[in-house]
Amino acid sequence: LIELGAIVCVPNGGPKCEQCPVKEYCIAHAENLTAEIPVKKKAKARKIEERTVLIFKDGKQIAIRKRPAKGLLAGLYEFPNLEGKFSMAEVTEYSKKIGLMPVRIQELPEAKHIFSHIEWHMTGYEVTVDELEKTNEEGFL
Ligand code: SF4
Incomplete structure (x- = not known):
């Protein structure tokens, strides 16, 4: 066939x-x-989602987390990320809220990832913190 x-x-x-x-x-x-x-069939327009990807690191480790068992990229590991486009000040605030103390934050180049029905438009920050162990954010590894 x-x-x-x-x-x-x-x-x-x-x-x-x-x-x-x-x-x-x-x-x-x-x-x-x-x-x-x-x-x-006319191709359906992809939904565009803004995301802010955070690379939390201290001198020794980088934080990742596991995605939920269902849905997009189910069960895969990823860098922590937030829905929406966050500014550097908002990232600082979020870091503190989850118990991390940023020492240095560096904005990363924007990136795009295309799935069949969704597009992620990503902003990224490399967030160096004093100690990753301090966070009690659920799911960080
Ligand atoms: S349309 Fe395709 S399957 Fe049908 S007869 Fe023509 S070549 Fe064969």
Whole structure:
């Protein structure tokens, strides 16, 4: 079937129905609809999500966390990140809120990651803290 689709029932330039081994079963051919079928669906616009990715590190370690067991990238490890586009001041505030003391924060280049239905537009910060062990944020490793 893969070869049939690649060589005989080709979409661009029209299917080669006269050479087709399944012509007698083909409804599109019988009903003279080979130019209209398959109907191409309009691609759905991707949802754009702003995210702020945080690379928390101290002299020895970098924090990661595991994503939830269900949903996008289920069960995979990632750098901690927040929904929305955070400023440096907001990142400082968030760090303190979760028990970390930033010593230095450096903005990273923006990045984009495209999934089938979502686009992540990412802002990133490298946040050097005095001691990662101080955080009690659930899920940080
Ligand atoms: S007969 Fe049907 S399956 Fe065969 S090439 Fe034509 S459209 Fe494709």
